Amino acid sequence: MSDTQNLDNYWINYLKENDVIETEDEVSKSIRTDREKVIFLLNSVLSVFTSAVADENNYRGGEIPCFLKPFGSYGLGGYIRNADIDVVLICSQLIKRRDFFRFFPDTLRQLATIREIETIKNANVPIIKCVVDNISVDISFVRLRENHCDKNMDLLDDRYLKDIHETCRASLDGPRVNSFTKKQIRERHVYIFQRSLQCIKHWATRRQIYNKPIGYLNGSAWTLLLLKTYMDMRDTPNLSITLLTCTFFNKWRDWAWPAPVLLTGEIPGGEHGRRIELRHLPEFQDAVMPIVTPCYPVSSAAPNVTKSTLKIMTREFERAAVILDDASTEPKETLKKLFNNIEYFKKYQNFMTIITSSTLQSSHETWQRKMPNVIPQFLQMLEKSPDLRCIQPVTKPKLESHNYRTNEERKALEMGMSVAEAKQLDLNGQLNPGMVYLSFFFIGIQVESSCRFLNLSEQVDSFEKLLHSRRTKYDDDVRWHVTAFSRKKVKDIIFCNNRKHMAL
Template sequence: MEELRRQGTFESEEEARLREIVLGRLAALVRKFVKHVSLDRGLSEAAAEAAGGKIFTFGSYRLGVHGPGSDIDTLCVVPKHVSREDFFDVFEKMLRETEGVTEVSGVPEAFVPIIKIKISGIPIDLLMARLALSSIPDDLSLADDQLLRNLDERCIRSLNGSRVTDEILRLVPNVAVFRDSLRCIKLWAQRRAIYSNVNGFLGGVAWAMLVARICQLYPNAIAGAIVSRFFIIMYQWSWPQPVLLKQIEDGPLNVRVWNPKLYPADRSHRMPIITPAYPSMCATHNVTASTQMIITEEFKKGADIVDKVIVGSASWSELFAKHDFFHKYRYYLQVIASTASQDLQIKWAGTVESRLRQLVMKLEFVDSLTLAHPFIKGFEQVSYCLSEEEVRAVAQGEISEAIRKRKKEDIEGKEGASTVYSTTFYIGLAIEPKQPGTVGPRKLDISYPTTEFVKLVKMWEKFDETKMGIVVRHLKSSALPDYVFDDGERQPRSAQKRPKPTKTSGKSHGTSPDMPKSKKRRSSFTSENTAAAVAVPGLVKPAENGLSASGMTTSHVPTITPPGLSIKDPADIKSPQLPFGENVAVATNPTAV
């Protein structure tokens, strides 16, 4: 706990009070919104006032493990006469007109429709659920499964976050120990860059359920012991056996939520973690072969560190060492989403990010690529350009020192000047080691995945080629921009050394159902970059042909150990490695380097 405090994971009392004030203002706004719509529907003043409207928090704030600056996941519950269209048309407009509310961005077409806002600087994610009730009482509880009757799927998904969070808190034997343990694991996962559901890692709900399961297995343990056992058990866990939270008060074998007939196991779920509230669903369906390997390797590293902490040869601070993502690989893919509008950029970058997992999955089927490692966040930049040429360069990731230093006032009133908002995502590429006896350089063609990815993001119904740019290109590690490194973190070019390539186990070959079976086709781009650039005037557009190749899976040797866990004997585990290939060409039109 001392180390967590040193790491700054706890918010100040002042910020905690501000959050309570903000939530109070939001609750009043929701009631005002429901009353406004009720009056528009012809209800009397008294009936409109009684219609109510209520907010529920969920996620890290509801679990009590949020940190300074973290957002508040909030659910707005409204009666049956208030529609989702009202939420995005009427309520979003009310939010924009409310003093202290900034950065309002609604995404009605999202899988879980959402409005993102800031109130007094506190970021809030707003979901909405319409219940089959004429009014929403102040004492409403969402625990009753009957509330889900006759609701559409989007409302059920919106309700699920709050219902799952409450069920997790109900099922853990000691809430205080659970919170301290989860706060530690969240910090570790964030520092190691494996905390992101959208990018194929584990999100907040999945981490919470894993920690809750360990708390159930060791109900009398303190937080330090829970954390230690967490890493050992998670590394040894025999995936894809699902992780389930159980009714501990009814005995350890009474599984309430898992019924294969009601929820058949999906073989594509590599690390299934099943939510404990009806309707049960897999919280980790985004995990890919690559991200599973990365998570497993981090479990192993964490287990090694806590072993040393227990015997006194390491400190807890070593567990929270920063990731080495931008030092790990020789080649990276750079995905740049750009627009000329801040509000549009939020939606466009979010759309591109939500589809990055598809690019990772296609990259996993490329020969010689053993791993496609997505970074967990994008890097946002605002560039002030004086010409069309500068706009085009920025959209392709070429930001000169002059553009980088230029400020908003430097372009005001100048003809042809414009502002470009860009968000850049990175994927590290681990290359298969060169086999003994191989002569000459090898070739790596990733044109098929990149081309298909660009075509996929262009299928967004609101895509406008005149306003939105998308560029995918490869970079060597030496060409990574300075902004991805902390001050003083980047090593001098001559000092950067790479470990000797190592073999990986468990590579097998297969075909993707959405890729052509032939592996012989090659694309012929005219651009030197592994790039597909669209929606910026004058940029090269992607070719249509491409390549599909092999993928990989990881094998496991399960054994059975108490208490009811199927895990692997450490002696039988072959640790996933992250190799570095040398002398490999990464190009759209394959040529050796």
């Protein structure tokens, strides 16, 4: 695909034929797309929400100003099918955060089409999660220090950050970056940027390097890398999807990390206009892949990347660039190869496996969220071993649940044994029936050819101590087992028919 002209239709047709994006027929079936219906539905409950807040606080001053602002891939028009929708509820100072978490979920529960409502308060950006017509939605909250706010306000105006709570600043970062991104893209290039973004997100998903907590990048970081690529070439005549996407892969395979990625001439200094140096910001001091968000206050878009996950992503950039530079292959075959799904079981013979077990479903769900955030620290521990050549965390866990009869059977399941193996240990055990919930996180490892005996006991011990330090009074039922499994053992865990809830 070295000839970059007149090839854009191949990219677009691939996205449509493989259900990555909606077709024109799907969009034209109704006045609103499915995602537009979701936003319309959420907007329809705002008056009910603000009325509940007004009644609670005895406010009689008329309608309370607030509005919903989509951002992220949906806000840019570069989303892929089944992607979540990110929305922020921006409110005047009349609505407090406790009002949001108290009344907004109850308001959503009044609608039959909204289900799986969950509040996540203990996060850098607290959210309410829900599912609307099978589309997942994350709703964050911002309380401005203003009595009024409206949809036309310029979120890039730093004065709106003045005196607001630190959590609100963090929640406002995504929408501000979204506004910044839109301002950089020339009108004639919007369609090209959107389709290119969809191609890159689909590629990252298929190659399983789309996961921020576990050490790769999320949609925001991929968007910033594409935006940097675009800004460096937006004056190029006849810009196309093919040219932008091919340049993207070539640019980032050759980037001299840890040189920072900056989208502004200098780091935004914010309301006081002072100059900020990156080396003075704690989160960038040891950053492996420093991608700097473009709005004040700046943050790292890739905080969990380690040396090993950067190595994996760089290899993927290289692989993509080589495939696209091969002019001897038909475009359809080129794209098929580019988007080919990675097969871990051909690449790795051994896997470090983290098994989290619990007897309460609430603990199981909590550690599904918590474990990806601590895996990068385990990767850093493993990286200290000179005997490991390659370390690659698998982005999706395998989830299971099983009934057990005895403690012996439960313990066997918690160590990764199959149901049949566990039942063999059940014969003489003391009856104590229950349900055990399991999650398996896998990390593929390649050992140096010179290594005769691999010993990772020190790293495993350190990681288990870290896990125990993250335990709270609410998850006393949680246990961990960290061990090495062969390729065959991992395949048996993932594909064995007598296991439930296969998710990988």
